[in-house]
Amino acid sequence: MAEHEAISAASAKFPKPPERKFHYGTAGFRLKATLLDSVVFRVGLLAALRSRKLNGQTIGIMITASHNPPEDNGVKLVDPMGEMLEESWEAHATTLANASSAQQLVEDYVKITTECQIKSDTIANVVFARDTRPSGVHLVSALVEALKATNTEYTDHKLLTTPQLHYITRCLNTKGSPYEYGDPSEQGYYEKIAASLKAAMQGRRHIGSVTVDCANGIGGPKLRELLKYLPPPSEGGLEIKVVNDDVVKPEKLNYQCGADFVKTNQRAPPSSYASPLARCASLDGDADRIVFYFNDSDGTFRLLDGDRIATLAASFIGDLARSAGLAEKLNVGVVQTAYANGASTAYVTQDLRLPVVCTATGVKHLHHAATKFDVGVYFEANGHGTVVFSDLALKRLTKYEPKSPAQASALETLRALTSLINQTVGDALSDLLLVEVILAHKGWGPKEWDLTYTDLPNRLVRVEVAERSIFKAVDAERKLESPPGVQAQIDAAVGKFKNGRSFARASGTEDAVRVYAEAATRSETEDLAQKVATIVRQAGE
Numbered sequence: 001m002a003e004h005e006a007i008s009a010a011s012a013k014f015p016k017p018p019e020r021k022f023h024y025g026t027a028g029f030r031l032k033a034t035l036l037d038s039v040v041f042r043v044g045l046l047a048a049l050r051s052r053k054l055n056g057q058t059i060g061i062m063i064t065a066s067h068n069p070p071e072d073n074g075v076k077l078v079d080p081m082g083e084m085l086e087e088s089w090e091a092h093a094t095t096l097a098n099a100s101s102a103q104q105l106v107e108d109y110v111k112i113t114t115e116c117q118i119k120s121d122t123i124a125n126v127v128f129a130r131d132t133r134p135s136g137v138h139l140v141s142a143l144v145e146a147l148k149a150t151n152t153e154y155t156d157h158k159l160l161t162t163p164q165l166h167y168i169t170r171c172l173n174t175k176g177s178p179y180e181y182g183d184p185s186e187q188g189y190y191e192k193i194a195a196s197l198k199a200a201m202q203g204r205r206h207i208g209s210v211t212v213d214c215a216n217g218i219g220g221p222k223l224r225e226l227l228k229y230l231p232p233p234s235e236g237g238l239e240i241k242v243v244n245d246d247v248v249k250p251e252k253l254n255y256q257c258g259a260d261f262v263k264t265n266q267r268a269p270p271s272s273y274a275s276p277l278a279r280c281a282s283l284d285g286d287a288d289r290i291v292f293y294f295n296d297s298d299g300t301f302r303l304l305d306g307d308r309i310a311t312l313a314a315s316f317i318g319d320l321a322r323s324a325g326l327a328e329k330l331n332v333g334v335v336q337t338a339y340a341n342g343a344s345t346a347y348v349t350q351d352l353r354l355p356v357v358c359t360a361t362g363v364k365h366l367h368h369a370a371t372k373f374d375v376g377v378y379f380e381a382n383g384h385g386t387v388v389f390s391d392l393a394l395k396r397l398t399k400y401e402p403k404s405p406a407q408a409s410a411l412e413t414l415r416a417l418t419s420l421i422n423q424t425v426g427d428a429l430s431d432l433l434l435v436e437v438i439l440a441h442k443g444w445g446p447k448e449w450d451l452t453y454t455d456l457p458n459r460l461v462r463v464e465v466a467e468r469s470i471f472k473a474v475d476a477e478r479k480l481e482s483p484p485g486v487q488a489q490i491d492a493a494v495g496k497f498k499n500g501r502s503f504a505r506a507s508g509t510e511d512a513v514r515v516y517a518e519a520a521t522r523s524e525t526e527d528l529a530q531k532v533a534t535i536v537r538q539a540g541e
Contacts, residue, residue: 003120006149007045007109008102014041014142016100024093025508026084026362028076030065033135036073040139042096043075044126044146045109050089051124051152053116054080060169061128061143062162063136064286067215067260070253073135075143082170082181082424084364092116124152127168129160131218131286132247157186161222161287163427164189170424179391186225194229196419197433202409204440209239210279212432213269215258219287219428220245226429238436244271259284259291259383259428267301268293279439279446283428289384290428292435294446302450306379307344309435310334312449313387314377315352316438317417321375323410325403329396333373335359335366338478338503339381342518347453358476361505363426384426387434389418413441456499458518459529465540468506471513478503486539493531497524502532513540 014037022029022039029039040063047059060078068074077085077093085093092112099105113120126147130136140156147154157168164186171184182192214220223242231237244257254260257269259282274280274295281292292304314334321330333355334348340358348356357372359365363384370376374393379385389397397415402408420437422430439449465471472482480487486504494500502517513536517529 003150004106004110007146008106010145010149011038011041011102011105013145014038016098022094022097024085024090024097026364027066028062028074028085029093029097030068030072030074032071033065033073033133033139036075036135036139037142039097040075041142041146042099042105043077043093044143044152045105045150046089046093046096046112047077047126048124048147048150048152049092049109049112049116049118050077050079050085051126052118052120052122056122056125058125058127058169058172060165061126062160062165062286063128063130063139063143064162064218065131065133066162066286066288067254067258067284070133070250070255071135073133073139075139078166078169080169080173082166083367084425087364124150125172126152126154127157127165127172128154129157129165131162132159132250132253134250159218159221160186161218161427161429163288163422163425163430164222166424167422167427190226190229192419193226193430193433196416197230197437199416200413200420200437201440202413205236206238206436206440207443207445208279209233209241210281210432210436211241211243211272211274213243213257213262213272213280213282214245214287215254215261215283215285216244216246216249216252217254217258217283217285217287218247219283219285220247222287223283223429238433244269254285258282259289262291262293262303263305263382266303268295277445277447281432281435283432284383287428288426289380289382290431291383292446292449294450296447302446304446304449306381306383306385307336307340307455308449308452309383309431310336310377310379310385311344311347311352311452312438313379313434314348314354315452316441317375317377317387317414318352318354320410320414320417323406324400324414325407326396326400326411326414329374329400330393331374333357333370333376335369335376335378337361337366337380338476338505339516341381341455341458342499342501343453343456351453358478360473360477367425379426383428383431386423386426386431387417387421388423394418456518456520457522457525458516459525461515461517461529461533462507463504463513463515463533463536463540465511465513465536467540468511468513470540471504471506471536473503473505477505480504483539486535489535490532493528493535497528500524500528502528504532504536
């Protein structure tokens, strides 16, 4: 068959590195860029199969390594509604990536076609983009070879943030339907956000400016482009000071800046010269996550992470639903992982009186759980997250007739939020403006936001083990079912500390186990973390 011959010939240009084993995970494939040629080629093959399986719907491919160092890169697939690749297809990605030869690759390709009952005469459709890493250009050439070999229709969107590609993918697949998401272009993305921001603000004014660290990644030029569509500060618009937006020097990407640096080091980037109490935010390398922070009047660094964003959004949306008269018709809930600070969970359940669901780590798990609510709010502590509105919620917001001017105002803001928020995936630019809208409505600065609750001291410890696979977690990764007896030892240690909580979770990428601990005081937290780390270390010997 001509297609199989074309695949075999093209794949010979991108041989799989010997002795390498690849695995498609939550972030797709991510490793040193020099090892990715064959992987990206084979992801192109899988995208063609996935599109054909879905009757020619458009599949997205993003080439990025997010917050990783510049020498790394990665590739991941985007399903038609802008969501992550269906979990059952991750195994197919892994299979193709690990085919040892061109012949084996074609055999695996044919096997997937047969097992999934894919019609080979269906025309596949793919869109793709990349971040600012220099290696992206070469990897795109490998991808294009695969798309040509499978006779796939494709569009190269060049440089985009990851969320922008998710947005375009969903727009393409909903165009002309009752669920049309927007214009499938970068300009359409900016126009949708700008219009919904204006509607959500309801004439309110932003308080002060916000300094945004763009990690010297793709978020820098795209934020500057977005600003062209927003009203200037002189006309009541938000003043955004852009820093760390150098994409000319590749080595600067994520170096001493970006969301991961701030979250990990618990301090502002050295290049951020914000004054005390000034609002600051940091994006990551592909602009799909964001954290906020400020320096208190005494110089103390205060982090406003994903937990804080989630509680702020849930509080505001819950208030709007009540003010609009829709509290009984909209089920608002929050989704967290075991890494969420216990104080944030208590704040949501006890103060906001909203339900909380805990899932395993990984955006795909949070997103899936969030769709079970009418309005599902999810953010990982690292700042990756969004708000998802169900079809039923959107219909109710559209059809609801307000009974007073106050209800009408709240309803208009709610409706605007459904467009301002990128519901396909965590989006740093969209989430930045969401937070700014909420702070403007509340008349808050970062200090007032920080005072909503007090985080419990917490500690994350990495423990090297001989074989991580023996550590098997259950209950949303909060408990270990093996090795036998280890969880009982952890429970006994936790029971000795006020507000104590700790769990151990095997790393997905290295032979190590990560231990999380929190307690009433910093010293108790450190003590608990070390005790649990010792238990894990002994079990892993």
